[in-house]
Amino acid sequence: MCVAGLCRSVVVSEIISVREEEENSSKDNGSWRKIREMQGRDCRQAFTVSYVERGRNHRWRCAEVTFVCSDAALCQRWVLSIREQPKQLLVYINPYGGKKQGKRIYEQKVAPLFTQAGITTQVIVTEYANHARDHLRADAELKQFDGVVCVGGDGMFSEIIHGLIWRTQVDSGVNPNSPEEALQPCSLRIGIIPAGSTDCICFATVGTNDPVTSALHIIVGDSQPMDACSVHHNDTFLRYSVSLLGYGFFGDVLSDSERKRWMGPARYDFSGLKMFLTHHYYEGTVSYLPAKGIMGTPRDEARCRSGQHSNMKYANECGSKLGEDEWRTVRGKFLAINAASMSCACPRTPKGLSPAAHLADGTTDLILVRKCSRFDFLRHLIRHTSKDDQFDLAFVEVHRVSRFRFMPRHCQSDSDLNLQEFHKRQIFGPLCRDHPACGCSPHYSSWNCDGEVLNHTAIDVRVHCQLIKLFARGIEEMTVFEEVTNPCAI
């Protein structure tokens, strides 16, 4: 197609909206008239396309181009086919996330783009914690919508996936409390407009925390599948996790920082330093099922990138029967037990906890940090911010797994303790229950599950391959930008 004699091109899948140009259109800035004058013909048709233009650091913005077409019927066909993207979205806004800017960000930066793209919305501003989760679980008329939008941070996103995954299971007759059930994938895509103090999921799937870029990914209808882990204690469902499950160091940092919310974001640094100095280790047994048939390992150089490994499904994934004899067991004293289902990269740790973890390959990277000196643990932590391999240390092991279980040492014979009860009892005297005579204090950590504290320590974690989908496309390589900004035919 030609614009004023020049050949221009736009990638169809990156078109935001289209409008027909009329001779007397108020929106016409004169360019169309100029085109017509240049062509010297009246029988031509034109339409203006808004499309995605790439900026620095994975940011997207809107740009416009007007196409001229000598054949009126062809022009109409283009306009109609581009408009074949009707979308109805259900939007949840957390007005208290981050700097309490969620509503403003949505109204000023996102809603005008949705209107321009012809998207209709039902907007719910949440009134209390778990409002969005409960609405999705029970009340939302999901059939009306093409997707759900989350305006908030990682906590709000977690609410959305809990509502959507649960509802999908109940609607399809799957028992979410059974750890043995293969879960039904959610058909609705989720868009994240970052408006929290932690927006790691958005960063890991889009490459930037920018509301306009996220809105454009929603409008062009991108789709990025993503794994989710179910976390059970015996036959009781606890939570779903899509990023980090951490026992020991990261569990302790979270539970300590929760008690210091008044400190604001500085609480993470404070609690991190405190827990590093405290240097608690925890005894227990980790058992895991190594992932089979996958490409790549947690130690390779491959990164999860748009259209490459991010969508790898491994050969014998979730649906197939899991062989009990293939479980491996590791007993010991650990400073940290982490499971990263994605790289967990964020602006603070651009490499992430497991740099080569993939978003949608049906696996999680299980990282075991054994008891070591403070100096060695510091070396391991510092390597997360340098080029050195954080797993290349004698006290660290990493396994790509499809399922794992953890049992803390002091409750291997019973049905595990409830941490809330444990912490209450601790106030009156921290006695080791299994060895009352030894007088030692059985240290229990708690699990950090995507930023929420779990109340149970003995857990069974199962990865569900591509259980959810996001309006995203993973992080694009820089070479992809260059290719895409070069013209290619519409």
Ligand SMILES: Nc1ncnc2c1ncn2[C@@H]1O[C@H](COP(=O)(O)OP(=O)(O)OP(=O)(O)O)[C@@H](O)[C@H]1O
């Ligand atoms: N209307 C509301 N009132 C109070 N809490 C809410 C409301 N809506 C959502 N929440 C809760 O607020 C929590 C934090 O929200 P969100 O993730 O959007 O922001 P954040 O600032 O990144 O969070 P965090 O404080 O965890 O860093 C979520 O766990 C969510 O359940």
